[in-house]
Amino acid sequence: MSRVLSLLLGLALLWLQPSPAAWAGPVDWHEVPASADGRQWWDAGSLRVNRNGNLTVLSRFQPAPPEDQPVNADGSEPRPPASDLYVMEIDCAQSLYRDTSINGIPQWGSTWQAPAKDDLIGDTIQASCEAGADLLAGF
Template sequence: MKIKTIKSICLSYLALLIIFYPAKIDALSHKWIAVPKSRYGEQLWDQNSIQKNPDGFIRVLSKFVPKSNTDITQDILYTMEINCSEETFRDIAVGANDFNEFENKDSEWKDPNGDNLILGVINQVCVFIN
């Protein structure tokens, strides 16, 4: 009789623990891939976030990590779209604390203008997706 009572109590505690302290499940954990660094810092893109849009463009999460982090210079998070055939990009949203903190609804396609960090993201993402 004691064993059944102990089992019952343990199972009750386990059920309460599961209900009130659910495990944090991060379904889309990040897999950051770095591009070659520049003198300003480094750029990373998240391999697990890549999506091919119906219009053929690639959407990916990216972040810029400045060479020195202070209160003023901190990581910048981007949601980017990439046009692989034109080697252009646009920032759909940007944030400092979370992705998509500030949406950019009227973003224009931009040429990377020789920015090796952005070119690195474009090249690596386009090679990965194809």
Template sequence: MAAVALALILCTAPVVAGQVEWREVPSSTEGQQWWDAGSLRLKKDGTVSVLSRYSLRQEDDSPALGTLVVMEIDCSQQLYRDKQKNGLPQFRAEWQPSGSDPLIDGVLSGVCSSDELLSLS
């Protein structure tokens, strides 16, 4: 009986999420992008997982639609791939360079030089 009570307590315990700390990268003519310092995770293979969001600039005055992306970053090679977009897995995501995209460059630079990443190493 005690084991059942303990199991119920453990199953109903609140889940604690990490603190969200959005860092904006310099905006470009394409739009704006942020990465969440609280979501940084160093993986066993040395790559980094991070939550990012971006909003593309609209031609008219309509509000920009935002996109949430779970990015995987290889800081040693300056490559990235999008593992999820708006919660949808990207199963065949390929590693790619930023392609001189200033928003992606900003995320790569910010994540790979962040104090949070150094503290995970």
């Protein structure tokens, strides 16, 4: 009987443990130059090489506020737009990317894209690939 209780207590403690996401360390955000589209950051602590040999990185995008956004009734500045979190898979050799997760929602079957004229994505790819060069060299 005591073994059963010990087993149940052990399972209950495991079940009550915080999720692995709660164990994650602090992020190391690096902002790329802002553009008319908004602001973007990438997390140096999230850089990994996946099994395909591509770099993955957590990034955050905050769209620019509308130019005609009025001030609040109390005269204070309006709150900036909410930002979105992306996990990007990057093919550094070809400067291509695809979003594998947006705000924690997997993007199954996402297609490879070139950054085209999107400076925020282009700068994020460049900075991430430069920072992850040692990781890629060891793969």
